[in-house]
């Protein structure tokens with residue numbers, strides 16, 4: 512079993528560059544199935560989730576070329592319309608391939624997507640199936656597989672009863688080549704959605720309103736390919752900024768987009784954390800003697816992202832006073848706080864969505880298992896500020912979303928090694 516081993520308490524500083532956004536890159540890959548000529552992707556992060564999506568793209572008949580800085584994706588003339596369980600069971604985002612399949616061939620067969628332990632048990636996909644049904648898709652579930660079919664996707668008016676990032680992106684993709692004009696309401700507004708819409712429009716789609724709650728898509732007959740550069744990963748940026756705060760480090764974060772982190776940076780200002788920002792960098796400067804406790808509530812973008820809740824929870828174990836963390840999006844995302852308690856944190860779980868943290872408490876290293884991507888990186892942050900040694904196994908869950916994370920953290924002073 513490969514592990515990360517961290518010796519805590521080492522001084523952190525210097526400069527770290529941010530990679531391309533995982534949650535845009537793994538949508539650009541299925542979206543390339545919509546284009547009838549090559550899509551050239553730059554700044555794609557070299558992470559497990561992207562590798563899985565590229566494997567799935569090839570399994571469906573697509574071709575993938577790596578040329579140094581670029582990944583060139585070419586869709587097949589005939590697309591395979593079955594998502595193999597070996598891929599779909601590993602990757603929740605495999606569901607993003609269904610909309611392009613329906614748009615290109617009118618057919619899709621797939622299992623319930625697996626791969627992500629957060630959320631209630633098996634994460635629901637009702638927003639996807641209801642959305643496709645609104646576009647005239649017949650849906651049957653038999654022998655453990657969803658069977659979807661339609662002669663031609665039809666435009667629809669669709670209201671998301673729950674704000675969903677991938678639900679919004681999926682319906683946006685499906686509507687690009689549907690007959691007529693589709694209106695999507697109560698959409699998610701993440702920057703990755705705006706970036707995907709911009710790319711699809713560069714390919715010839717007619718999407719307006721991405722980044723607002725209402726998106727309108729006028730169907731076109733086909734999409735060409737276009738070059739696209741993946742936007743900086745705001746979650747990696749926020750994770751590094753929170754690591755710096757937890758370690759009281761003077762750290763410069765480069766190749767990022769500070770404007771995508773208003774929620775975190777505004778809270779930092781309220782807490783008295785001093786930093787400067789430029790067009791593509793954040794310089795963490797100094798911290799109050801006593802980092803104050805803060806009551807956090809996660810919220811869809813532009814609110815505080817659920818994907819930064821776990822790192823922020825680690826920071827609150829070092830804050831002075833009582834903090835309430837209210838995770839509004841997922842039922843199980845706070846379960847990892849058990850491990851922080853084992854490291855010495857004082858955390859009480861009130862219900863599946865809320866914990867109360869009494870700080871500050873010194874943390875001591877432990878052997879831990881990473882349950883999900885963001886909890887995993889949070890354990891690295893905890894290990895980096897704890898006394899003694901922390902071992903983290905199941906690091907696939909971390910390498911899914913953070914490219915060469917041990918190498919990059921070592922370069923800013925974290926004593927972390929990858930060992931068999």
Ligand code: EPZ
Nearest residue numbers: 534604630635636637638639673674675676677818840884
């Ligand atoms: C995206 O997941 C991100 N993943 C998640 O990041 C992120 O945490 C999440 O959005 C929220 O911001 C990708 O973009 C690949 P949702 P997504 O659909 O779209 C419920 C990470 O760590 N729901 O917005 O799958 C669902 O249960 C990952 O990078 C339904 O009820 O999340 C949840 O409570 C983790 N029915 C809520 O919506 C559905 O059909 C929001 O989930 C779909 C979702």
